[in-house]
Amino acid sequence: MRKILVTGALGQIGSELVMLLREKYGNENVVATNRSKKEGHDELYNSGPFELLDIRDKEKTVELVEKYEINTIINLAAILSAVGEARPQDCWDINMNGLYNMLEIAREKEIMLFTPSSIAAFGPSTPKEKTPQDTIQRPSTMYGVTKVAGEILCDYYYQRFGTDTRGVRFPGLISYETLPGGGTTDYAVHIYYEAIKNKKYTSFIAPGTKMDMMYMPDALEAIVDLMEADGDKLVHRNAFNITAMSFTPEEIAASIKKFIPEFEIDYEVDPVRQAIADSWPDSLDDTCAREEWGFNPKYDLDKMTEDMLNKLREKLK
Numbered sequence: 001m002r003k004i005l006v007t008g009a010l011g012q013i014g015s016e017l018v019m020l021l022r023e024k025y026g027n028e029n030v031v032a033t034n035r036s037k038k039e040g041h042d043e044l045y046n047s048g049p050f051e052l053l054d055i056r057d058k059e060k061t062v063e064l065v066e067k068y069e070i071n072t073i074i075n076l077a078a079i080l081s082a083v084g085e086a087r088p089q090d091c092w093d094i095n096m097n098g099l100y101n102m103l104e105i106a107r108e109k110e111i112m113l114f115t116p117s118s119i120a121a122f123g124p125s126t127p128k129e130k131t132p133q134d135t136i137q138r139p140s141t142m143y144g145v146t147k148v149a150g151e152i153l154c155d156y157y158y159q160r161f162g163t164d165t166r167g168v169r170f171p172g173l174i175s176y177e178t179l180p181g182g183g184t185t186d187y188a189v190h191i192y193y194e195a196i197k198n199k200k201y202t203s204f205i206a207p208g209t210k211m212d213m214m215y216m217p218d219a220l221e222a223i224v225d226l227m228e229a230d231g232d233k234l235v236h237r238n239a240f241n242i243t244a245m246s247f248t249p250e251e252i253a254a255s256i257k258k259f260i261p262e263f264e265i266d267y268e269v270d271p272v273r274q275a276i277a278d279s280w281p282d283s284l285d286d287t288c289a290r291e292e293w294g295f296n297p298k299y300d301l302d303k304m305t306e307d308m309l310n311k312l313r314e315k316l317k
């Protein structure tokens with residue numbers, strides 16, 4: 001029986017993942033943790049265990065692992081790309097020292113550890129089109145530096161200690177439950193909220209900027225599928241390229257226009273986030289994830305747009 005501890009559980013991914021895991025593995029078997037409590041998560045707080053945990057606190061993490069007899073950790077606590085450029089020292093501290101604690105605990109207690117990487121693990125010298133699974137990784141952001149270092153560290157723990165570490169390189173994730181926490185791809189979430197509220201959106205990302213994206217249901221399924229995959233079949237354990245679609249701001253706007261014909265987009269480009277976006281791939285090659293553990297996303301751009309707009313209409317009324 002899996003007993004799972006999720007860190008950073010009140011974020012964009014965690015807030016939905018915890019509910020899915022509780023449905024799948026039982027409410028009491030999924031312990032949600034976050035550095036601080038936040039409003040708007042009553043269902044998560046009331047449906048199973050919730051504990052305050054800063055992932056830099058190893059002692060408290062061990063205490064919780066022992067208290068709940070944890071055998072799987074999903075480490076989602078992190079600082080993302082845009083906040084990481086504003087606070088690079090915090091980004092290193094949380095993303096690296098936090099991950100190191102999780103790895104050490106996973107090694108000591110023989111726990112499976114899932115840690116997401118990102119398209120941010122690539123940089124300007126990486127091939128932009130059909131970015132291969134194994135390629136040049138010289139990111140130009142602190143977030144990206146921590147993601148590459150994290151991937152390599154997780155590989156090291158598997159190779160050196162046999163710790164069952166797994167992970168994917170997520171593209172930008174789009175969802176309607178919890179707003180994203182300070183990334184570069186956040187524009188592709190905000191645009192749907194503004195489409196419902198005001199029928200217009202001012203994009204901080206310039207036209208023509210392509211980035212990989214994925215709808216949250218596909219991302220959650222990918223986490224569970226990789227966690228449950230046969231470890232013997234995994235060659236690229238810690239950093240599978242995965243993607244579902246790749247689009248520019250004008251392409252997502254055109255998709256929204258199919259459902260809201262009056263919708264308009266204009267641009268006020270933020271140079272910091274634009275530079276980050278320009279350094280990332282245009283489209284990933286996810287063949288290894290498909291071949292090694294059957295990754296197969298269900299949502300393309302229009303199917304996601306239709307669902308996002310329907311869900312947000314309900315949520316915002």
Ligand code: NAD
Nearest residue numbers: 008010011012013035054055077078116118170172173181
């Ligand atoms: P998020 O910013 O929405 O949530 C992160 C959560 O971690 C927040 O609730 C925050 O309060 C918490 N947190 C921050 N510092 C902490 C600490 N020291 N200890 C404990 N909790 C702390 O992030 P997310 O979008 O849910 O991302 C989760 C993981 O997935 C991250 O590793 C991120 O790099 C990766 N990822 C996300 C995306 C995306 O588009 N959302 C894309 C690629 C990779």
Ligand code: AKB
Nearest residue numbers: 080081118183184185
């Ligand atoms: C960000 O924009 O920082 C994240 C990511 C792609 O890692 N959404």
